[in-house]
Amino acid sequence: MRSAWICVLGGSLALTIACRATAVTPAAEDSPYxxxxxxxxxMQSVVAPSAQGLWDSVGTISDARGxxxxxxxxDAEWAxxxxxxxxxxxxxxxxxxxxxxxxxxxxDTLKAEDAEPGSELHPAEIEKRVAANWPAWVAMAHTxxxxxxxxxxxxxxxxxxxxxxxxxxxxxxxxxxxxVFWYPPRTxxxx
Numbered sequence: 592m593r594s595a596w597i598c599v600l601g602g603s604l605a606l607t608i609a610c611r612a613t614a615v616t617p618a619a620e621d622s623p624y625x626x627x628x629x630x631x632x633x634m635q636s637v638v639a640p641s642a643q644g645l646w647d648s649v650g651t652i653s654d655a656r657g658x659x660x661x662x663x664x665x666d667a668e669w670a671x672x673x674x675x676x677x678x679x680x681x682x683x684x685x686x687x688x689x690x691x692x693x694x695x696x697x698x699d700t701l702k703a704e705d706a707e708p709g710s711e712l713h714p715a716e717i718e719k720r721v722a723a724n725w726p727a728w729v730a731m732a733h734t735x736x737x738x739x740x741x742x743x744x745x746x747x748x749x750x751x752x753x754x755x756x757x758x759x760x761x762x763x764x765x766x767x768x769x770x771v772f773w774y775p776p777r778t779x780x781x782x
Contacts, residue, residue, distance in 0.1 A: 626691040630721075631698065631714065637682040638735075642761060644675030645742055649755040662751045669749055676743035683736035687729050693718040711773050720772045731768040738764045 628636070648668075650661045663669045685691075694714035712720075721728045738761045745753035 620690065622689055624688045624690070626688055628685075629692050629694045629698075630686060631694040633682060633685050637678055637685070641675045641679035641682065641739075642765065645672065645679065645754070645761065646758050648672045648675070649751055649758065660751075663749070669746060672754075673743070673746045676739060676746050679739040680736055680743055683732045683739065686732045686735075693721060710775075712775055717772055724771070727771065731764075731771070735761075735764050735768070 648661070648663055648671075652659055652661050663672050694717075698714045711717075738757065742754060742757045742761060745757055
């Protein structure tokens with residue numbers, strides 16, 4: 592009898608906890624995540640190097656010695672490319688954690704290595720755009736996730752042609768997000 596009572600009590604407690612957990616969505620300040628790094632940090636430390644690792648893993652090289660195809664050939668090379676793909680896939684989850692700032696409060700304009708000065712908005716402006724268009728931000732992070740997942744699939748199949756093709760798709764996904772959130776509005780003279 593006593594064990595039945597403990598089972599009923601335990602089941603009721605578990606049901607109460609489960610119902611409460613599904614009914615409450617934590618606000619950013621109540622989030623269990625600690626958003627120490629900024630979007631800029633994640634982009635520079637995880638997203639960009641992972642994407643570049645994927646892009647650099649395949650292609651055609653022409654130099655004084657001739658032309659040759661660049662591609663992973665050994666299991667170790669494929670494993671290295673796979674690490675880039677996994678990091679890129681999972682970095683997309685970091686981008687949508689509520690409460691993460693675009694850059695530190697004292698940050699100046701973003702200085703991408705390949706960007707011309709003034710070609711990117713000030714981080715405070717980017718953060719305003721993200722906050723005002725949160726559903727679009729999440730959708731673009733999910734699109735990046737899906738693109739990176741197709742690259743991971745190509746790596747797992749050791750499909751060089753697909754990996755190269757998906758790399759072009761990935762570039763388009765990145766640029767689409769930058770057009771919406773990172774770059775200043777284009778004027779008629781820019782087009």
